[in-house]
Amino acid sequence: MKTEVKALVVGGGAxxxxxxYHLARAGWQDVMLLERDELTSGSTWHAAGLLPYFNMSYATTHIHDYSIKFYKTLEEETGLNAGFFVVGNLRMAQTEARMDxxxxxxxxxxTCDVPFEWMTPDQIKARWPLIRTDDLKGAIFHPTDGYINxxxxxxxxxxxxxxxxxxIERRxxxxxxxxxxxHWDVTVTKMVEKGGNLVPSDETQVIRAEHVVTATGNHSQRTARLLGIKMPAIPVEHQYIVTExxxxxxxxRKTNDQHPVIRDADAKWYVREERGGWILGPYERNAPARFEYSVPDSFxxxxFPLDLERIEEEYMSMIHRLPSSETxxxxxxxxxxxxxTPDGNPLIGPAPGLRNMWLAEGFSFGITAAGGAGHYLAQMMVEGEAEIDMASLDPKRFAxxxxxxxxxxxxxxxxxxHVFILHHPDEERPACRPLRTAPNYLKQKAMGAQFGCVNGWERPNYYGSKDAPESFDHDARSFRRGGWWQHAVDEAKAIREGVGLIDATAFAKHAVTGPGxxxxxxxxxxxxxxxVGRINLTYALTEKGTVRTEYTIVRRGERDFYLVSAGAWAAYDGDFLRKAAEDFMAAGGAHVSVQDITTQWGVFAIAGPKSRAVLNALVKDADPATVLSNKRFPWLSMRNIELGxxxxxxxxxAYTGELGWELHHPIEMSSHLWDRLMEAGEAHxxxxxxxxxxxxxRLEKSYRAFGHELGRDATPLEAGLDRFVDCTRPYAGKPAMLETGIRSKCCTLLIDGPADCDPWGREALYAEDGTRVGRLTSGGYSVAFGRSIGMGYVRPGLAKPGTRLKVRMMDALWDAEVTEDSPYDPKNETIRVDG
Incomplete structure (x- = not known):
């Protein structure tokens, strides 16, 4: 066994x-893989081998697409048949909501160039007569995928x-x-067979590895303990049955090719052909998690024993859909x-708090994702970044x-x-909630707040009926304009026309202090x-010059900075910030302290034409009437004030683009401040x-959002953020940003869409001649213009105001027009109004 390698991969599954494979293909020479048992002995060996394209994630869709294409090339390269049966994948719908x-x-x-076809019930029946179709609304069919061994x-x-x-070393x-x-010193032990179990021998080695990748599957909790981190990758029982x-x-089959894989999502199962019979794989309720702490040596x-009672409903629905299977x-x-993992997507990327340690864990669709995961992770390791934004799969999305x-x-x-439960874009899942609550959670709930969950925090999405407050309003959801839509319209109008109060306590907050x-x-x-006393919006860049993260920097003193970033990305931003500070000091820089102070500060955002009047009623000052004036408190400044x-x-x-303030306060005083603001606001x-x-x-103001317009696949110049980029001095990522140029350009569009639907930020954009030219990254409704609104990326020449485009919504093309940046109040006169 080699004892010194460039990269050590731990885990011999798919x-x-x-x-x-992909690290070697990318040019790394000294790569070694260790497997504690035999290759495929984990979940790989009993996987059903399906290769479904279907996924709501842009990054995961690219990963699946790469895998499906890559697997088709393996036999030519290796001489081994990968057992890929390209039979297609038919995903059926019993309801219009499912079709939506x-x-x-x-x-x-x-947007990812994944091929698909729409099918009616009659078309399904004509091609595959064994399927019962009288209660179907239709289906989407992927002709290029199928299943693999x-x-x-x-x-x-x-x-x-x-x-x-x-x-490759086994055992x-x-x-x-x-x-x-x-480098990492990795201690390994030779495993030997004893009584049918694998047990450690006395033979040990220490391997020196510049990089380590863990792909340990069911053993991920043991891996996490060895690394001293937390990792939410825990197995769940999945059962499937094979019929005669x-x-x-x-x-x-005497006159036809193999039957396609079929999925009845409303019945919560998949079925594929297997040697003249069927494999039924259900995703039933009450499947338990296993190996929460470790995998037994005997496993x-x-x-596990089959639990047929748990899947009885799904089995009967298979008989309903395939009547010939009854006997x-x-x-x-x-x-x-x-x-x-908690969101069903894998953990792919750098481990939190560690150097040169990469995680590839939590793959619920491991065979489908394996090829693409290897490809894009190898890009991250070898080139510094992947060609697609992988932030949505980063392990640090779970704090x-x-x-x-x-x-x-x-x-x-x-x-x-939830694999087959409707994936509404406004979906909020109820398990383990509420967990992290700001001090005014119960007050907001009593006022009709309907909560979303961000980084474990309960955050009001909108306020519904006070008479029937409910934390998780499932009935309000839709793929079109849900039951919450009118509430959001009224709330947006309140800020544009009067005054609104937003609890933004979930913001991530870091203090950066010290001589350096x-x-x-x-x-x-x-x-x-x-x-000092001023505020700037700024971006930290990747090695490739793209946007790694976004911060609002408040300078409280010469060596005292308060950084605010998106609540959903608290661990992601903090880890990057701390590692960058460590690198700075290691290179000879003066001491820098980075502290996560998120839970020390509550935040309320008050905005609207009447926001100054509300605050004036609470300000304590020798001259309270001038405290909030432009002279004493200009736009993009910070002041320490007293409110009661x-x-x-x-x-x-104000992220709303209206006159407003963010009120950062000691979190233990949050309840008191909330009550005083509510009292003062009543008159207004x-x-x-x-x-x-x-x-x-924020869409009406063209404010970019991280994870949407901002990410590791676009530079700030491509995002149209030139005013926030200083090209007069050196900083990390600047040369690559300038060298990249403008591949695509971010723009804002006003859209004449269907009367009952707004874009969600996933839609393809077309030129008027039918050529696809880009995609939306955010979408919604504009109360200022009475139209749908979106932001996205298009070819550079098409980002000019007045350009006419088309946007695909609900399988139809709708007119869209590129507008100027910040179509609402483009000169920022409202946000700077004096008083």
């Missing part, structure tokens, strides 16, 4: 072998990796990771662990400071159950640093406002 889900999904698929594709990737110089278990400053041959299918390529007996059954094993297990069970803080931040971000008995760090900013018609209205208002 994901691990793909990563090893497919129409929205198709928007994402279209998991063991065969894994062995083909392993052979391809060996051909490229990868060393070695990792027992320790130690960071040595520039179905005579009707056998007869049909190898093993299974067919059961041939085999499988019930094995499949790893999940280290509050997430527990219990939380992960229960949320993973929910994710499993100014020099560090100057080289860390692309905008000039603000003067509460000391407030007030920021003259103050209205409580949620995140959905706020999102619409």
């Amino acid at each position: 994901v691990g072998t793909s990563i090893a 889900e497919y129409r929205l999904y198709a928007a994402t698929a279209e 998991p063991a065969d594709v894994t062995m083909a990737m392993a052979k391809g990796a060996r051909q490229r110089g990868v060393l 070695w278990q990792v027992d320790g990771y130690a960071w040595a400053g520039d 041959p179905d005579p009707a299918l056998v007869e049909w 190898r390529a093993d299974l 067919v007996g059961l041939k085999d059954d499988f019930n094995g662990p499949i790893c999940y 280290q400071d509050w997430m527990t094993t219990e939380y992960a297990a229960r949320k993973n069970e929910e994710a499993y159950e 803080s100014a020099e560090f931040l100057s080289g860390f971000t692309c905008n000039k640093l603000p003067n 008995m509460v000391p407030v760090m007030a920021l003259r900013v 018609g103050l209205r409580l406002v949620g995140a959905r209205a706020q999102n619409w208002l």
Whole structure:
């Protein structure tokens, strides 16, 4: 065994072998893969091998697309047949709501060049007469995917990796990771067979590895403990059954190719052909999480007992959909662990708090994702970034400071159950909630707040009826304008015309202080640093010059900076900030302290033409009438003020684009300040406002949002943020940003869409001649213009105001027009109004 390598991949399933293969293909020479048992002995061996394209995530869709195309090339390269049967995938719908889900999904698929066809019930019946179609509304069909033999594709990737110089060692278990400053010392133990179990021997080695990738599947909790981190990858039982041959299918196959994989999403199952019979895979309720802490030594390529009662409903619905299966007996059954995460998407990327440690864990659709995961993770490791924005799959989207094993297990069970539950774009899942609540949660709930969950925080999405407050209003959801839509309209109008109050406590907040803080931040971000008492919006860049993260920087003193970023990205932003500060000091910079102070500060945003009047009623000052004037408190400045008995760090900013302030205050005084604001606002018609209205208002101002317009696949110049980019000084990522140029351009569009639907930010954009020219990244409704509104990226020449385009919504093309940036109040006169 080699004891010094450039990259060590831990885990010999489909994901691990793909990563090893792609690292070698990307040019890394010394790559080694370790497997504690045999290749494929984890979840890979009992996977059903389906390759579904369907996924609402832009990044995951690209990953699946790459896998499906890549697997088709393996036999030519390696001589091994990967067992890929391109039979197609028919996803059926029993309701119009399900068809709407497919129409929205198709928007994402279209932007990724994923082929699909729409089918009516009659067309389904004509092509596949074994399917009962009288209660269907239609289907979406992917002709280029199907299913694959998991063991065969894994062995083909392993052979391809060996051909490229990868060393694969079996029966070695990792027992320790130690960071040595520039490499990892990985302690491994030889595993031997004893009484049918694998047990450690006395033979150990220490492997020196510059980079380590973990792809340990069901063993992810053990991996997390060895690394000293938290990882919400925990397996859930997944069972499927194999039937005896179905005579009707056998007869049909005499004159036809293989039957496509069929999915009855409303019945919560998939079915595929298997040697003249059927494989039924349900996603039922109450499937339990397993191995919450570790996998028993006795559990190898093993299974759990089948629980037929738990899947009885799904089994009967298969008989309903495939009537010929009613008299067919059961041939085999499988019930094995499949790893999940709370949102059902894998963890791919750098481990939190660690250097050169990469995670590839939590793959609930591991065979589908393995090829693409290896490809894009190898790009991140070798080139510094992937060609697509992988932030939505970053392991740090789940924070280290509050997430527990219990939380992960229960949320993973929910994710499993939700595989076939309607994926509304305004979906809010109820498990493990409420958990993190701001001080005024119960007051807001009593006022009709309908909450969303951001980084574990409960955050009002909108305010519904006070008479029937309910935290999780499922009935309000829709793929079109849901029951919440009119509430959001009224809230947005309140801010444009009067005054609204938003609880923004979930914002991420970091304090950066110390002798080196100014020099560090100057080289860390692309905008000039603000003067003391002032505020700047700025961006930290990747090695490729794209947007790594966004911060609002408040300068409280010469060496005292307060950084605010999106609440959903708190751990992601904080980890990057701390590592950058460590690098700065390691290179000789003066000391910098980075502290996450998110839970120390509550935040209220008050905005609207009457917001100054509300605050004036609370200001305590020798001359209270002038405290909030432009002279004493100009736009983009910070002042420490007193509102009643509460000391407030007030920021003259407003994400809504209206006159307003953010009121950052000691969180223990949050309840008191809330009550005083509500009392003062009563005379001015103050209205409580949620995140959905706020999102619409920021679109009217063309304010870019991280995870939407801003990400690791576009530079700030491509995002149209030139005014926040200082090209007069050096900083990280600047050369690459300038060298990249403008590949596409962000713009705002006003859209004449259907009367009952607004864009969600996933839709394809077309030129008037029918050529696809871009995609939306955000969407909603504009109360200022009475039309749908969106932001997105198009070819550079098409981003000019007045350009006429088309946007695909609900499988139809609708007129759209590129407008000037900040179509509402483009000169920022309203936000700067004096008083």
